[in-house]
Amino acid sequence: MKKTYSEENYLKAIYHLGKSDNKVSPKAIADALENNPASVIDMLKKLQDKDLISYDKVQGAILSHSGEAAALDIIRKHRLWEVFLVEKLQYGWDEVHAIAEQLEHIHDEQLAKKLDDFLGNPSFDPHGDPIPAQNGKMPVYASTRLSDTEADQLCKVGSVRDTSTAFLKYLKQLKVGLGSSIRVIEKMEFDQSMIISIDEGEPKTVSSKMTDNILVILE
Amino acid sequence: MKKTYSEENYLKAIYHLGKSDNKVSPKAIADALENNPASVIDMLKKLQDKDLISYDKVQGAILSHSGEAAALDIIRKHRLWEVFLVEKLQYGWDEVHAIAEQLEHIHDEQLAKKLDDFLGNPSFDPHGDPIPAQNGKMPVYASTRLSDTEADQLCKVGSVRDTSTAFLKYLKQLKVGLGSSIRVIEKMEFDQSMIISIDEGEPKTVSSKMTDNILVILE
DNA sequence: ATATATAATTAGACATGACTAATTTATGTA
């Protein structure tokens, strides 16, 4: 069941291409992987033999259940490592892709889980892409910043854009976590700071730096 | 100048074998890498062509300047990652070797430096092995094999030469870790096995295979 | 409907890094 480096890259590419509604053709995969269609076809046969995909000319490549699970696992690792590189090693968000492309292929039963915990279980990577959970579930993308809501708005915390230790500690102190409800009581014109009530508790004042980094789902 | 995964493993093996005073023969390398001498000879030719080693039957394999630098770079990365896995991800020190074997091959100009800084520039890995600096310099550490000590000697565990899971698990069971004190109670002439007391605890008998792989600082 | 372009596919080759089996070279011992 172990997959090679190359197989993993194909599965990942097929997953990403499959998100659009075009069919996943050998040509499309070759473009994505910067190799040629002949190589792709060879590999598609191997992946089909291993029941990781089904492929025919008409439908294109379609991930099987196990193929999709494998793809999501790699994407999960990729994005977790990106968070690590940016948050912990101080890389710029534009420098980490190539390194994460390598790190995503490290095989270890416990690694993703331990890394995830170490990073504070982030929902999004430094580019804002959602990080699949261990079971493959994608976090719902909450696209509204708390800072973009208005007074009287009721919403729920969907994700956190800054996963620095300092910020996460601050949130813990405020008792703000994923799924917490937030009611916007007042928004100051002056500096965009807000008075909010967390889970219908005492009103608290938070800065725009805080509200910029909280993504919410409107109710 | 980029090296393949395989080349890096050979360079590392040759470096480690070169530390002993035996010549680094194809057989020795094959044993270390658990492959066969024919494969080794093929690779030695390639490494020689790239001026990473010199090889002849009489001298065995000897790292060139650039070969040694490459080996030290990999060892540096291996040991830094081990520190990361143990210190940050809460792995046991007996679980990290196989993962570090993979991580050591990640290529990025800045990665080792950034990781080193993030970890607080450690000098030794979780097994007590010295971490080469960026320029290849090893931190000094004074150690003797436990097997070279005599009865009544009191000493402290400085590092461990075998990092296999089996060995580390055995040490964990004995409650031997870095810094543990060991008193040699008796050394058997017959098979060099020893009766020792760990942290002044119950006397225990250990084989010469065990004592050969423990490096100690004499008290 | 037919020419033309694009995509899919097959066949054959190649580089890497491994293997087995056979052969040569060293080493050690009676």
Place this chain on the structure above:
DNA sequence: TACATAAATTAGTCATGTCTAATTATATAT
């Protein structure tokens, strides 16, 4: 010294994953 054993080496093979070039199939445009 001569045989036995172990190590080194060579030759040939194989799996993986890539490539180019040639062929076939499909789409598109006139």
